[in-house]
Amino acid sequence: MGDLLREPLTAGNALLFLLAAAGLLLIVLGFVTYAIYFERRVIGWMQLRVGPNRVGPLGLLQTVADIFKLLIKEDTIPRKADRALFVLAPVLAYVPAFAVLAVIPYTSGLYFADLNVGLLYYVALSSMTTLAIVLGGWASNNKYALLGGMRSAAQMISYEVPLVMSVVGVVMLSGSMNLRSIVAAQGDWFWQWHFLPQLIGFAIFVVASVSELNRTPFDLPEAESELVAGYHVEYSGFRFAFFMLTEYVYVYAIAALTTVLFLGGWHPPAPFLDIVPGLIWFVLKFALVVFVLFWLRATFPRLRVDQLMGFGWKVLLPLALLNIFVTAAYMELWIK
Amino acid sequence: MKGMLQGLGVTLKALTSKKVTTSYPDEPLQMPDRFRGIQYFIPDLCIVCNQCVRVCPTDCITLTGKPNPDPEKKGKVIETYDIQFETCILCDLCTEVCPTEAIVMTNQFELAAYSRDELFKDMHWLSANDKQVRADNNPIGAPGKGGGK
Amino acid sequence: MIRTEELLLNVGPQHPSTHGVFRIIVKLDGEVITEATPVMGYLHRGTEKLAENLTYTQIIPYTDRMDYVAAMTNNYVLCYAVESMMGLEVPERAEYLRLVVMELQRIASHLVWWGTYLLDIGAMSPFLYAFRDREKIIDLFNELCGARLTYNYMRVGGVKWDAPEGWLDKVRDLIPYMEEKLKEYDRLVSGNEIFLARIRGVGAYDAQTAIGYGLSGANLRCTGVDWDLRKNAPYSLYDRFEFEVPTGERGDCHDRYRIRLEEIRQSLHILRQAMAQFPEPGPTMGKVPRVIRPPAGEIYAAIESPRGELGCHIVSRGKAEPYRLKFRRPSFVNLQILPKLLVGETMTNLITILGGIDIVVGEVDC
Numbered sequence: 001m002g003d004l005l006r007e008p009l010t011a012g013n014a015l016l017f018l019l020a021a022a023g024l025l026l027i028v029l030g031f032v033t034y035a036i037y038f039e040r041r042v043i044g045w046m047q048l049r050v051g052p053n054r055v056g057p058l059g060l061l062q063t064v065a066d067i068f069k070l071l072i073k074e075d076t077i078p079r080k081a082d083r084a085l086f087v088l089a090p091v092l093a094y095v096p097a098f099a100v101l102a103v104i105p106y107t108s109g110l111y112f113a114d115l116n117v118g119l120l121y122y123v124a125l126s127s128m129t130t131l132a133i134v135l136g137g138w139a140s141n142n143k144y145a146l147l148g149g150m151r152s153a154a155q156m157i158s159y160e161v162p163l164v165m166s167v168v169g170v171v172m173l174s175g176s177m178n179l180r181s182i183v184a185a186q187g188d189w190f191w192q193w194h195f196l197p198q199l200i201g202f203a204i205f206v207v208a209s210v211s212e213l214n215r216t217p218f219d220l221p222e223a224e225s226e227l228v229a230g231y232h233v234e235y236s237g238f239r240f241a242f243f244m245l246t247e248y249v250y251v252y253a254i255a256a257l258t259t260v261l262f263l264g265g266w267h268p269p270a271p272f273l274d275i276v277p278g279l280i281w282f283v284l285k286f287a288l289v290v291f292v293l294f295w296l297r298a299t300f301p302r303l304r305v306d307q308l309m310g311f312g313w314k315v316l317l318p319l320a321l322l323n324i325f326v327t328a329a330y331m332e333l334w335i336k
Numbered sequence: 337m338k339g340m341l342q343g344l345g346v347t348l349k350a351l352t353s354k355k356v357t358t359s360y361p362d363e364p365l366q367m368p369d370r371f372r373g374i375q376y377f378i379p380d381l382c383i384v385c386n387q388c389v390r391v392c393p394t395d396c397i398t399l400t401g402k403p404n405p406d407p408e409k410k411g412k413v414i415e416t417y418d419i420q421f422e423t424c425i426l427c428d429l430c431t432e433v434c435p436t437e438a439i440v441m442t443n444q445f446e447l448a449a450y451s452r453d454e455l456f457k458d459m460h461w462l463s464a465n466d467k468q469v470r471a472d473n474n475p476i477g478a479p480g481k482g483g484g485k
Numbered sequence: 486m487i488r489t490e491e492l493l494l495n496v497g498p499q500h501p502s503t504h505g506v507f508r509i510i511v512k513l514d515g516e517v518i519t520e521a522t523p524v525m526g527y528l529h530r531g532t533e534k535l536a537e538n539l540t541y542t543q544i545i546p547y548t549d550r551m552d553y554v555a556a557m558t559n560n561y562v563l564c565y566a567v568e569s570m571m572g573l574e575v576p577e578r579a580e581y582l583r584l585v586v587m588e589l590q591r592i593a594s595h596l597v598w599w600g601t602y603l604l605d606i607g608a609m610s611p612f613l614y615a616f617r618d619r620e621k622i623i624d625l626f627n628e629l630c631g632a633r634l635t636y637n638y639m640r641v642g643g644v645k646w647d648a649p650e651g652w653l654d655k656v657r658d659l660i661p662y663m664e665e666k667l668k669e670y671d672r673l674v675s676g677n678e679i680f681l682a683r684i685r686g687v688g689a690y691d692a693q694t695a696i697g698y699g700l701s702g703a704n705l706r707c708t709g710v711d712w713d714l715r716k717n718a719p720y721s722l723y724d725r726f727e728f729e730v731p732t733g734e735r736g737d738c739h740d741r742y743r744i745r746l747e748e749i750r751q752s753l754h755i756l757r758q759a760m761a762q763f764p765e766p767g768p769t770m771g772k773v774p775r776v777i778r779p780p781a782g783e784i785y786a787a788i789e790s791p792r793g794e795l796g797c798h799i800v801s802r803g804k805a806e807p808y809r810l811k812f813r814r815p816s817f818v819n820l821q822i823l824p825k826l827l828v829g830e831t832m833t834n835l836i837t838i839l840g841g842i843d844i845v846v847g848e849v850d851c
Contacts, residue, residue: 046347047613048356143494147516147832216607217679226836228501299347299673300340301680302607304833305516339676346673347610356617370631370646393543427546427637432645441631470631474646476770 020112024101032248033063039294046298073237081234082139089136090235090242096128097249104256105180107266107278118179119171122257123164126212129246130156133221136243137231148230151305152221155211158312159218163208165320169201169327170194170261179257183265190269195262200323202262204316209254211312214247215293217300220308255289263289369471372426373444376469377417377462381438384412388430388439396423397430414438419462421447421455431473443468491519494832498527502605502836505846511827511835518835521827523820528850536810541567541641541777544810549635551812552848554597557583557590557626558790560639562812565720566786566797567641570779579643579769584721585656585759586626586638588752592663593622594791595745598843602742603674605840606683611674618666625655642773647766657760660753667749675746681739688826688838689737698822701815702793703748704842707733707740714789721788725762726755738841745843748791776805792816792843816848 007013037052037060044051052059077086103118105111115121130153137149171177173194174185186193195202211218222230232243259265263285266278273281303311358365367373384401397419401412431441442465449455457465497508506527512520532551536544541563548559561583568575575583600615623633630638630646638645674680692708705712713730715723731747733740781803787796793815800809819842826838 042351043609045351045355047610048350048353048617049613050355050357143492146492147494147513151516219607220833226502226833295344295347298610299343300608301603301674301677301683303679304683305831307682337678339674339678339681342672343674343677346669350610350614356620368628368631368649370629370649371627372631391540391543393539393546425546425635426632427635428631428645429542429546429637476640476643476645 024112025098028098028101028249028252029245031252032245033067035248035251035290036063036066038290039297042291042294043298046295067241070241071238075237075239076234078141078234080141082141085135085139086234087239089132089139090239090246091132092135093129093132093246094242094249096125097246097253100125100253101249101256103179104253104260105183105265106256106282108180108184110279111180114178114180116176116178119167119177119182119261122179122253123160126250126253127156127160129250132246133231136235140231140234142234144227144229145231145233148221148227148233151227152214152231154305155214155218155220155308155312158309159208159211159316162204162312162316162320163212165317165324166201166204166208167261168320168324169198172324172327172331173197179260183260183267186264186267188267188271190264193262193264193267198262198323198327200319200326204320204323205258205262208312208316209258210293210296211308213250213254213293215251216297217303218308219302220305251290251293255286255293258289259285367443367445369443371441371443371445371470372428373442373468374421374426374447374457374465375419375431375439375462376442376465377459378438378440379414379417379459379463381436382414382417383436383438384414385435387433387435391429391433393427393429394423394425396420414459417459417462419457421457422452431470432475434473434475437473437475440473441470442466443470489514496835497524502840503846504601504840504844507844507846507849509823509827509835509839511832513832516831516833518827518830518832521824521835523823525817525820525846525849528846530851532851533810533812536807538806540805541779541807544807545639546635546637548812549637550847551814551851552594552790552792552795552816552845553634554845555590555594555791556634556636557586557638558788558795560636561587561721562786562788562790562795562797564639564641565788566784566799567777567779569786570782570784570799570801571641571777573642573773574771575643576768576771578647578764578767579771580722581759581763582644582648582769583639584723585756585763586629586636587721588756588759589622589625589656589659591752591791592749593619595749596622598745598791599670602840602843603680605836606680608674608677608680611670614666614670614673618663621659621662625652625659628652628655640770640773641777643768643770647769653760653763656756660757660760663749663753667746670746675742683833684738684742684837684841686735687738687834688830688841689735690822690826691736694822694825695736698825699818700793700822701818702789702791702843703741703744704793704819704822706730706744708736709734714787714794718787720786722759723755726758728755738837741841741843778803778805779807787813790815792845792848793819812851814848814851816842816844816846817851820844820849 041051052062055061055065077083100122102113103115103121133152134149137145170182174182176182214221232240235243259282266282268274268276268281389397389399399417400415402415404411404413428441431439444465444467447455492513494511494513495508496511497503498506508524510522510524511518532547535547544563545560548563549556551559596615596619600612603611626636627633628649629652630636690708692710695705695708695710709732711730711732716730728751731744731751733744779799779801781801783800785796785798787794794813795815796813798811799807802808823839823842827835830838
């Protein structure tokens with residue numbers, strides 16, 4: 001992939017890039033389909049149920065059927081809604097979600113963009129989705145949606161700060177914001193990966209990223225027991241599907257980012273295990289992160305808005321700053 | 337932190353534990369014998385005493401009788417017997433007061449229908465509903481020998 | 486020009502957390518509630534009026550439908566009132582059966598509360614765990630009286646059915662099982678820091694306020710008032726059993742949560758004693774006249790339902806039907822304090838507080 005990226009842009013190359021992007025889109029859609037299936041299965045098992053098992057063998061086609069149902073559903077737009085913004089919001093939510101995937105490297109050779117500010121690109125683009133959620137909540141002209149949108153804005157802004165701060169330590173240790181270099185900077189043994197030296201940073205990153213994903217225990221914007229469905233309460237059919245898709249694409253993105261930043265990317269946990277291809281290791285770590293997200297959802301209750309904000313600003317942010325300071329001190333005293 | 341980790345442990349353990357759900361429409365549910373399902377009506381036993389109509393709290397039973405066609409015998413025989421399952425609450429009182437056990441409960445409980453008209457069950461339907469009839473009807477409220485007052 | 490506006494929000498009647506068809510109109514300043522008006526009556530069926538044209542036996546199935554989560558106690562309060570009025574003797578075995586089913590019902594009802602409350606707070610799994618165990622109790626009831634929710638089990642002067650063979654042993658087996666499961670519940674959420682942060686100090690009131698609003702059940706006991714009709718005005722056979730009445734200190738949602746879980750333990754304790762001294766087979770129906778006609782007069786009988794003081798006031802004119810029948814429904818009375826508690830709270834706490842009161846809309850609207 002790397003050589004191709006360095007070549008001058010010709011019509012043939014452009015077509016290749018387009019095909020690669022389409023391929024990634026298909027993979028992501030496949031992931032979303034089966035992540036939802038997997039989530040429902042895992043949560044079902046944890047709740048002593050069996051989960052979806054009716055459509056297709058083992059219920060494997062359940063999500064396909066659900067998506068099909070959403071696609072053929074009537075597309076309703078409330079009369080009092082702001083039509084243009086209402087239509088724009090799901091698109092605006094999805095585009096950055098897909099665009100951030102460009103910078104994620106899967107193995108040393110398989111990546112889509114070799115960006116020197118990859119991490120910054122990720123963080124900057126992913127905040128745009130907040131805008132879409134606020135927009136969707138506001139444009140629906142529904143009070144529950146508005147409350148959901150407001151909560152979402154408050155939550156995502158206040159958790160973006162600790163999220164970015166928590167990865168500064170990683171950036172300092174690896175001396176780069178390029179995600180490929182960050183993986184390369186992590187050692188061969190699993191204790192050399194960033195999650196141990198950067199334990200505080202890792203913990204903050206996990207909490208803040210779950211919050212960024214709007215998943216339990218931070219699923220306040222769409223708290224179904226309070227706000228019915230939050231910002232997407234008025235959405236139906238494929239527009240609703242796009243919001244759901246965005247959410248699960250972010251699960252993909254965050255899981256991949258966690259793997260890259262803290263879990264050593266495609267490195268095997270021990271050097272002698274490198275007979276297994278790096279991509280497999282990547283997928284395994286990725287799946288573990290996704291599983292933990294579902295596991296949390298099956299167990300935890302939801303936080304309250306004020307507690308959430310307090311936790312973000314009073315606990316996570318100071319901790320993240322402390323982490324940066326400690327990392328800097330460590331590097332100054334030992335590494336130099 | 338400790339409480340959260342304990343909770344995570346419980347759910348992780350449940351991941352592999354035995355599931356408790358049943359696959360109901362595929363495997364029929366077995367109800368215990370005392371289950372109060374749709375009534376089974378035996379016209380030959382009915383003495384048209386009207387006890388069930390009077391005791392019904394929702395007035396969902398209607399019946400008519402006619403004189404016994406056999407001139408030798410006294411009393412009446414049943415002519416129509418309808419239960420309106422839109423209002424029937426399966427409270428068991430009709431089977432409790434029936435002195436001859438002409439109306440008894442069964443284990444059938446599937447009453448879902450596309451039309452309300454289907455919930456109006458007449459004598460023929462009720463007497464054809466003879467599967468899984470309850471064995472013990474414990475008629476504590478029934479009048480003693482000699483029929484109703 | 487910036488100006489702010491109060492948001493008038495309709496919570497319910499179709500809302501996932503109003504437990505049925507209950508509606509609260511709230512005025513919101515941001516997410517803070519400045520005024521709350523509960524609106525009820527969406528599930529009103531006129532039980533009390535209907536009862537005026539029904540005989541006492543016919544009213545029993547209607548009481549099943551008031552508090553449909555705890556129908557056994559509803560059955561009991563009517564029978565208890567009529568029996569007290571007529572001075573009827575209930576056979577010992579029947580009374581024991583009643584007590585056992587009422588305590589099982591209390592456990593089942595608190596399990597439903599526990600599960601749905603956690604669902605309101607945002608945890609999904611406890612609901613399924615609670616229903617797994619409630620299902621065992623429901624199955625026991627199904628075996629005993631042939632219905633899973635609307636039992637119509639008790640009759641004036643006794644009970645409809647004696648326990649079937651092996652039923653008592655199943656109840657005996659249930660006790661250690663439930664005790665084990667209660668520990669699991671505690672591990673699952675009771676210590677969860679997020680959950681504790683959500684319910685500690687939320688919706689607190691003092692004993693004076695609680696008494697002033699006529700609260701009963703866990704809503705009263707959470708303020709530290711030791712008041713349980715099973716102890717303070719014993720009915721049935723409760724004076725023969727040892728049990729404790731758990732009380733709280735702070736009067737908040739956490740105390741109510743703790744008390745309800747503790748009440749399950751106490752109910753198991755009562756059940757254990759009841760199973761140990763369960764009488765030999767005998768009659769389960771007392772000597773009851775053919776037509777039940779309580780003498781002219783009035784009576785108010787109250788029992789401790791899982792939700793609080795459940796009362797039944799009968800005015801009889803000596804006929805087979807009551808002249809007037811009034812149920813004091815604890816859900817309805819406990820709900821009075823809601824508008825007061827909600828002012829100044831956030832939308833999220835609305836759900837926490839409403840869930841903590843433990844209402845059953847069938848009982849609120851009756």
